[in-house]
Amino acid sequence: MKALVLHHLNEFPSLDENYANPVPEKDELLVKLTYAALNRRDYWITQGQYPNIKLPVIMGSDGCGYIGDRRVLLYPAIGWGSNKRHQADSFQPLGMPKNGTLAEYIAVQPSYVYDAPDYLTDAEAACIGMAGLTAFRALFSRAELRGEDRVLINGVGGGVALMACQLALAAGCEVHVTSGSDEKIDLALKLGAIAGYNYKKENWHKSVIKEGIHFDVIVDSAGGPGFSNLIKIAAPGGRIVTYGGTHGALQNLNTQIIFWRQLSILGSTMGSPTEFKELLHFISKYQIRPIIDRLYHWDTTDQAFEALRDSHQFGKIVFSLQ
Ligand SMILES: NC(=O)c1ccc[n+]([C@@H]2O[C@H](COP(=O)([O-])OP(=O)(O)OC[C@H]3O[C@@H](n4cnc5c(N)ncnc54)[C@H](OP(=O)(O)O)[C@@H]3O)[C@@H](O)[C@H]2O)c1
DSSP, X not given: OOEEEEOSTTSOOEEETTOOOOXXXXXXXXXXXXXXXXXXXXXXXXXXXXXXXXXXXXXXSEEEEEETTEEEEEOSEEOOOSOSSSOOTTOEESSSSSOOSSBSEEEEOGGGEEEOOTTSOHHHHHTSHHHHXXXXXXXXXXXXXXXXXXXXXXXXXXXXXXXXXXXXXXXXXXXXXXXXXXXXXXXXXXXXOSXXXXXXXXXXXXXXXXXXXXXXXXXXXXXXXXXXXXXXXXXXXXXXXXOOOTXXXXXXXXXXXXXXXXXXXXXXXXXXXXXXXXXXXXXXXXXXXXXXXXXXXXXXXHHXXXXXXXXXXXXXXXXXXX
């Protein structure tokens, strides 16, 4: 089969046209994949910025495909375990160390296979996995989002962030966004966000404070020095969910604001199969369509990884595997 295999760090994965087809173990099912989507994790792995890297590996956590006539999408990990508060030690996203979805076939346990929502194309369904699950748990399980909440999505150009924006809008929330790109802010406003701020402008948060705006829920994957500004614009009782550290370690956190405003800073990572099922129910109920930035093919895989590296996309980077 064709597969996109990472052999060495600091290079992009390469196409292997003769990779051995997976042989399903015990009750595993063989899925013929049609589309897969990238996440920043895939880029971190190529750069060696991920724990316990084992190579070679077929990359990719997200995929849509077929088992016979059944159109399915995959839970993007294995081994969550039985505790809904946190994952088990054995938890691992697909695509390192276990082979992932950037291939023509994958073997998975039946419990990780879900019917793809009818109204989505294969390519759209392939986008849901990691981004949707992470956004869903962060918003609903961790921040306990309600329709009356005012929400800030930091860095809306991110795959998870954009999905969080779509989910929060569907839940009826007033959604504000930040981005390092004015164009991406405009696109988020077209989706229904009410206001946007460019985080590259120094002291952007001060204009928010000046307007008297505070946020009940803030969703962040950047961390870094900018996180301290998010604390300043959180409403009393606010919940700030962090699921990433793209911009580095947290700095200069003002503990007085955190305790006086009764803020909660909540860590969140992906989600359980139960939450994945709830996510699929939610997106089907509101007919949410994941946004695709661009479709790539076997002969344009380097361009896809370059796009991921440079973060110019608005929406998911998707591969056709046909
Ligand atoms: N814990 C988990 O389960 C989990 C799951 C998925 C992802 N993650 C982590 O979350 C992060 C995002 O992942 P992703 O797949 O959504 O990535 P992505 O699609 O590549 O998005 C990256 C986005 O981060 C935003 N960003 C960069 N620097 C920023 C800053 N200083 N302030 C605010 N936003 C900034 C940018 O938004 P703009 O383009 O709008 O400027 C950029 O587009 C990564 O660090 C990833 O490892 C964690």
